[in-house]
Amino acid sequence: MPHFKSSEELKKILGGFFNILVSDEKIGTKLKESKLIIKFNYRHPDLSITVNCALPNAPITYNDSETKPEVEMFMDADTAHKFWLGEVNLVMAIARRQMAVKGPIPRILKLLPVIKPAYKMYKSYLA
Amino acid sequence: MPDFWQFSSPTKVMFGKGLSIDFAVELEALGITSALLISDANLGKSGLLKPVADSIRENGIKVIGPFTDVPANSSLSAVKACADFAVKNNADGIIALGGGSVLDTAKAANILISHGGDLAKDYSGAQTIPGPLKPLIAIPTTAGTGSEVTQAAVILDTERGTKLSFYDQYLHPSIAILDPLLLKDIPPSLMAATGWDAFTHAIEAYTSLQSNPFSDELALPAVRLIKEAFIPAVTEPKNLDAKGQMLLAATLAGIAFDQAMVGVVHAMAHACGGLSRAHHGTLNFILLPHGMEYNMPVALEKYATLAKVLHVNPKLKKKKKLAHLSVKVIRKWQKKLHKVCNLPLKLRDVGIARDNLGLIAKKACEDGTSFYNPREVEETEILKTLERAW
Numbered sequence: 031m032p033h034f035k036s037s038e039e040l041k042k043i044l045g046g047f048f049n050i051l052v053s054d055e056k057i058g059t060k061l062k063e064s065k066l067i068i069k070f071n072y073r074h075p076d077l078s079i080t081v082n083c084a085l086p087n088a089p090i091t092y093n094d095s096e097t098k099p100e101v102e103m104f105m106d107a108d109t110a111h112k113f114w115l116g117e118v119n120l121v122m123a124i125a126r127r128q129m130a131v132k133g134p135i136p137r138i139l140k141l142l143p144v145i146k147p148a149y150k151m152y153k154s155y156l157a
Numbered sequence: 158m159p160d161f162w163q164f165s166s167p168t169k170v171m172f173g174k175g176l177s178i179d180f181a182v183e184l185e186a187l188g189i190t191s192a193l194l195i196s197d198a199n200l201g202k203s204g205l206l207k208p209v210a211d212s213i214r215e216n217g218i219k220v221i222g223p224f225t226d227v228p229a230n231s232s233l234s235a236v237k238a239c240a241d242f243a244v245k246n247n248a249d250g251i252i253a254l255g256g257g258s259v260l261d262t263a264k265a266a267n268i269l270i271s272h273g274g275d276l277a278k279d280y281s282g283a284q285t286i287p288g289p290l291k292p293l294i295a296i297p298t299t300a301g302t303g304s305e306v307t308q309a310a311v312i313l314d315t316e317r318g319t320k321l322s323f324y325d326q327y328l329h330p331s332i333a334i335l336d337p338l339l340l341k342d343i344p345p346s347l348m349a350a351t352g353w354d355a356f357t358h359a360i361e362a363y364t365s366l367q368s369n370p371f372s373d374e375l376a377l378p379a380v381r382l383i384k385e386a387f388i389p390a391v392t393e394p395k396n397l398d399a400k401g402q403m404l405l406a407a408t409l410a411g412i413a414f415d416q417a418m419v420g421v422v423h424a425m426a427h428a429c430g431g432l433s434r435a436h437h438g439t440l441n442f443i444l445l446p447h448g449m450e451y452n453m454p455v456a457l458e459k460y461a462t463l464a465k466v467l468h469v470n471p472k473l474k475k476k477k478k479l480a481h482l483s484v485k486v487i488r489k490w491q492k493k494l495h496k497v498c499n500l501p502l503k504l505r506d507v508g509i510a511r512d513n514l515g516l517i518a519k520k521a522c523e524d525g526t527s528f529y530n531p532r533e534v535e536e537t538e539i540l541k542t543l544e545r546a547w
């Protein structure tokens with residue numbers, strides 16, 4: 031059974047969490063400094079979330095085919111859920127084909143230390 | 158050791174003098190009827206390609222090409238031209254004979270030949286290839302990059318001035334043919350620079366955050382072979398046994414770093430590569446001992462083991478002293494290679510301006526290989542390291 035029952039639920043929970051991240055004083059500032067436009071393509075259930083850190087408020091859009099991302103990631107929604115719980119090592123997930131990345135990988139590797147505090151935040155956000 | 162690791166090296170490795178004109182039966186087994194031969198212009202002129210092509214034709218397999226329009230740093234346009242040529246001629250397999258650039262061109266072209274699309278837009282990154290590729294036989298003519306056994310390719314986007322990397326399990330070549338005879342006429346300085354690249358792969362794979370028991374057991378034997386064969390392979394051009402050992406070492410190191418990745422030496426070399434025309438191996442030659450000293454505080458244990466492999470008879474017992482001995486031995490080799498084939502010892506000697514070191518430090522921290530280095534790659538400390546190497 032997938033963790034998220036529907037695209038709507040995925041949008042509400044993960045989209046909601048991304049909104050918290052980009053408005054967080056520490057994490058949000060660093061994300062915006064990166065100017066990265068990243069699109070997460072989820073499967074089971076299907077949804078894509080684009081986070082545009084190149085714009086001042088880092089707007090988050092869903093199934094957005096207009097914003098051109100610099101990096102795209104592809105994964106099951108369950109993998110994303112586990113990632114934000116801090117249970118998935120990104121490098122290993124790529125090696126195991128649980129995640130695919132289109133674009134310059136160092137751009138996201140560089141953000142890993144930035145989002146480290148987010149794992150704890152995700153746990154309390156879900157609670 | 159990481160919490161999770163895996164090991165897979167699906168490339169069949171074959172070694173033997175004269176093997177590059179005696180492997181057609183392998184093509185048959187792979188179901189290849191029309192093989193595209195990829196190489197570069199220099200090798201085209203060298204006379205090495207004809208016997209290879211003849212030996213394949215003699216076995217009733219069609220040879221397409223050779224396609225030799227491959228620059229020293231392969232580009233998107235070269236890959237596209239190569240793929241178009243293969244598709245137009247209905248190639249169902251690829252033979253790549255050359256150095257790293259030729260092998261990477263063949264790997265990248267194979268993506269387009271097998272699945273079509275736009276190389277930069279659809280495939281740059283990791284694990285983006287939708288399924289298996291056409292069989293690819295990689296025949297290295299240098300003992301260095303290890304590309305004959307890795308799942309990576311690097312291609313220059315000339316328009317944007319950036320290097321695109323491709324990392325995918327489907328990029329592993331089907332077969333690597335290691336033929337020492339192909340290294341018969343390699344210039345000593347190229348033998349030295351490419352050999353040093355292989356040496357750096359072995360050392361960085363061994364100390365990487367992603368190293369695992371399997372990769373370690375390939376990296377250390379690679380170092381052992383390099384210790385025995387490196388200097389004779391450079392100083393005695395006729396010594397094909399030494400050259401063969403180096404070829405083997407480069408492949409072993411290639412499998413090791415394909416699993417374990419590399420680290421700060423490559424991060425700095427890649428960053429310098431953006432500003433200098435020097436060979437990648439030459440940059441590693443300058444930077445290796447400096448990168449090792451950077452990692453010394455966190456890699457004592459492994460460098461101590463390395464010293465036992467590198468030094469003929471290490472009498473030292475203390476781990477710290479042994480670890481430092483490993484760098485000392487490497488500096489000694491450096492001096493020797495500098496003397497015999499004039500490889501530069503300082504960054505200032507390869508066209509790097511001191512003013513650019515800050516920028517290089519920044520780029521090194523952003524390089525993908527930094528993330529596997531055992532010590533955090535930190536800009537101000539890297540700048541100090543680069544100053545010492547300058």
Ligand SMILES: [Fe+2]
Pocket residue numbers: 302354358423437
């Ligand atoms: Fe290298």
